[in-house]
Amino acid sequence: xxxxxxxxxxxxxxxxxxxxxxxxxxxxxxxxxxxxxxxxxxxxxxxxxxxxxxxxxxxxxxxxxxxxxxxxxxxxxxxxxxxxxxxxxxxxxxxxxxxxxxxxxxxxxxxxxxxxxxxxxxxxxxxxxxxxxxxxxxxxxxxxxxxxxxxxxxxxxxxxxxxxxxxxxxxxxxxxxxxxxxxxxxxxxxxxxxxxxxxxxxxxxxxxxxxxxxxxxxxxxxxxxxxxxxxxxxxxxxxxxxxxxxxxxxxxxxxxxxxxxxxxxxxxxxxxxxxxxxxxxxxxxxxxxxxxxxxxxxxxxxxxxxxxxxxxxxxxxxxxxxxxxxxxxxxxxxxxxxxxxxxxxxxxxxxxxxxxxxxxxxxxxxxxxxxxxxxxxxxxxxxxxxxxxxxxxxxxxxxxxxxxxxxxxxxxxxxxxxxxxxxxxxxxxxxxxxxxxxxxxxxxxxxxxxxxxxxxxxxxxxxxxxxxxxxxxxxxxxxxxxxxxxxxxxxxxxxxxxxxxxxxxxxxxxxxxxxxxxxxxxxxxxxxxxxxxxxxxxxxxxxxxxxxxxxxxxxxxxxxxxxxxxxxxxxxxxxxxxxxxxxxxxxxxxxxxx
Amino acid sequence: xxxxxxxxxxxxxxxxxxxxxxxxxxxxxxxxxxxxxxxxxxxxxxxxxxxxxxxxxxxxxxxxxxxxxxxxxxxxxxxxxxxxxxxxxxxxxxxxxxxxxxxxxxxxxxxxxxxxxxxxxxxxxxxxxxxxxxxxxxxxxxxxxxxxxxx
Numbered sequence: 001x002x003x004x005x006x007x008x009x010x011x012x013x014x015x016x017x018x019x020x021x022x023x024x025x026x027x028x029x030x031x032x033x034x035x036x037x038x039x040x041x042x043x044x045x046x047x048x049x050x051x052x053x054x055x056x057x058x059x060x061x062x063x064x065x066x067x068x069x070x071x072x073x074x075x076x077x078x079x080x081x082x083x084x085x086x087x088x089x090x091x092x093x094x095x096x097x098x099x100x101x102x103x104x105x106x107x108x109x110x111x112x113x114x115x116x117x118x119x120x121x122x123x124x125x126x127x128x129x130x131x132x133x134x135x136x137x138x139x140x141x142x143x144x145x146x147x148x149x150x151x152x153x154x155x156x157x158x159x160x161x162x163x164x165x166x167x168x169x170x171x172x173x174x175x176x177x178x179x180x181x182x183x184x185x186x187x188x189x190x191x192x193x194x195x196x197x198x199x200x201x202x203x204x205x206x207x208x209x210x211x212x213x214x215x216x217x218x219x220x221x222x223x224x225x226x227x228x229x230x231x232x233x234x235x236x237x238x239x240x241x242x243x244x245x246x247x248x249x250x251x252x253x254x255x256x257x258x259x260x261x262x263x264x265x266x267x268x269x270x271x272x273x274x275x276x277x278x279x280x281x282x283x284x285x286x287x288x289x290x291x292x293x294x295x296x297x298x299x300x301x302x303x304x305x306x307x308x309x310x311x312x313x314x315x316x317x318x319x320x321x322x323x324x325x326x327x328x329x330x331x332x333x334x335x336x337x338x339x340x341x342x343x344x345x346x347x348x349x350x351x352x353x354x355x356x357x358x359x360x361x362x363x364x365x366x367x368x369x370x371x372x373x374x375x376x377x378x379x380x381x382x383x384x385x386x387x388x389x390x391x392x393x394x395x396x397x398x399x400x401x402x403x404x405x406x407x408x409x410x411x412x413x414x415x416x417x418x419x420x421x422x423x424x425x426x427x428x429x430x431x432x433x434x435x436x437x438x439x440x441x442x443x444x445x446x447x448x449x450x451x452x453x454x455x456x457x458x459x460x461x462x463x464x465x466x467x468x469x470x471x472x473x474x475x476x477x478x479x480x481x482x483x484x485x486x487x488x489x490x491x492x493x494x495x496x497x498x499x500x501x502x503x504x505x506x507x508x509x510x511x512x513x514x515x516x517x518x519x520x521x522x523x524x525x526x527x528x529x530x531x532x533x534x535x536x537x538x539x540x541x542x543x544x545x546x547x548x549x550x551x552x553x554x555x556x557x558x559x560x561x562x563x564x565x566x567x568x569x570x571x572x573x574x575x576x577x578x579x580x581x582x583x584x585x586x587x588x589x590x591x592x593x594x
Numbered sequence: 595x596x597x598x599x600x601x602x603x604x605x606x607x608x609x610x611x612x613x614x615x616x617x618x619x620x621x622x623x624x625x626x627x628x629x630x631x632x633x634x635x636x637x638x639x640x641x642x643x644x645x646x647x648x649x650x651x652x653x654x655x656x657x658x659x660x661x662x663x664x665x666x667x668x669x670x671x672x673x674x675x676x677x678x679x680x681x682x683x684x685x686x687x688x689x690x691x692x693x694x695x696x697x698x699x700x701x702x703x704x705x706x707x708x709x710x711x712x713x714x715x716x717x718x719x720x721x722x723x724x725x726x727x728x729x730x731x732x733x734x735x736x737x738x739x740x741x742x743x744x745x
Contacts, residue, residue, distance in 0.1 A: 030675075031647065031675065031678055031679050031682065032643050032646075032647055033640055033643045033644045033647055033679055033682040033683070034678065034679070034682045036639070036640060036643060037624075037625065037628070037640060037682055040628045040633065040636065041628060044628065044630075075678075077671070077674060077675065077678070102678075103674065103677050103678035103681050104674065124678055124681045124682070125620075125621040125624070125681045125682065125684065127624055128624060128627070128628070
């Protein structure tokens, strides 16, 4: 992975058939022979393996190291605990994908496994090639989560910008794009995402469809209470939704938390290279920064939804420069969350540790959906690289600052942009933001809508690039952003598009000259915007008019734009938008640099 | 180096007969493929682990078979574990006997279980002998390139 800021996508494409290395696998099997074999096989797949021969031990390990694993593989028959039980626990508590194994391939057993939430059921003897592709389950989950929380389709080619976490570098070699399963269709929001995302959990309760509104209420409640102090009961009380049960909220909260964590992680990775995490900053106050890449301030009544592409807070804050790319290459992507957290607490101008406030992850609501990262896969089709660590959590500080650690950007001045695109107002808004992002941005329930104006990719990309180019910490002003935004909505939107974005993003440093070049080539209709996958670029916050606000990742970006009210309305929570603004980062940064 | 060559040839032949005589199946090849510089004796290590684990299981089954009345569930469970373990090295014939045993358990057929168990033990012993001999010669022959090993 390139440590450089946006490495060109080509580098990420260079790896052929490389698996998403570093996937953190926990293998649980009481059979010592199999345990050893599986460990060897997984290591050969370049995965990071931890073995456990007791189910209880595995559970405590998972509990201890929250977010320390990406996937669990477990045998069905174990002496201390039934494999299905373990499966249930993992699904409920950690919400990780679990693969079951057994020498018994009886249909009833397989069925049971699926019923309990297993994402796959392997028969022993297991061949190495069967293990090679287990990453797909992690990926699928992320997508579903994004969808779940965002209601938007994951952006196509969600991908972390080139050079970023390139998890999929190899996997998507050849420029294969990670196509997010669902293409955003207009403003259609999938309300059934929740169902999908529940696949891995074995929860069998009646499904509650977490609509955008419901999720908004949820996030609002969480924000009010304070992420750290939040609890299902309190949320439930605040939400005031009579038919909702505490269990519903509890499970949703759990997912949300995990989601944020993942976003954070992803963001971190992303910020490294893209620098502009788009996070939904929903803090009413200027937020010190968004962790990943975008710093944005949230002013009261401004809801800036920065779409934090991902991961984490850490990356966001850190990225004052668009690209931090990784130093992690793929390897880094798998750094344990803790590492990211370490980064956090860097000094931030606002006193908020925009830089990876790893520690603050919990505080932030990460609106970024990990998937977002994947979504934009710029042409390079660099598969979204996403860190296996999920999306970082956006620190959400109650009260004044919304630290979106993830995104460092400040929401651009929305008003101006808002009108740029016609169309529909955000109602369905959310172009592609993960609900979380929106949530983040909107402490008051307003979400910064990111509208991605779909414009020609290239045009935008370059524009974005330009914008991104400068990353001076000038985010203080809203104007720059605004300007940028205004002039280059297209550019911003560009990010969304496929492929080219990658290149755009990677360029962080370019000056935003071209922002206007693309001009308003066309303002995508809301649908379009929404549908646009998030190209590599990172986040775009869409204003009501579907303008795309990009929040570059600038540590100090202080642009706090007032987000027009209407922006928030539409945050829809159940869209799958994957916005990985963070992925786009570099470009975004430029946007805001004055 | 005639001796060496001879040994090498012997290894190849012995290995081939493991497959031809149905002692091991493709899983064994999987293990061989996992062997690399980091784990140059991977296959043998795994097989050794298998011996240890299977010895334990066999003794447990024996004990369970001495009970009266027979606890078929327990027997089935133990055999299931044994089967899983045997699948790890691709012990084909042993696995087949395990399946048989399992069927007898399900059918509550104590006699059938006993017979099946005896057969299984015989297969297991035979396999062990074969593998031990094979590894011994392989060690003597020294590292061989894959080409000569591959079948």
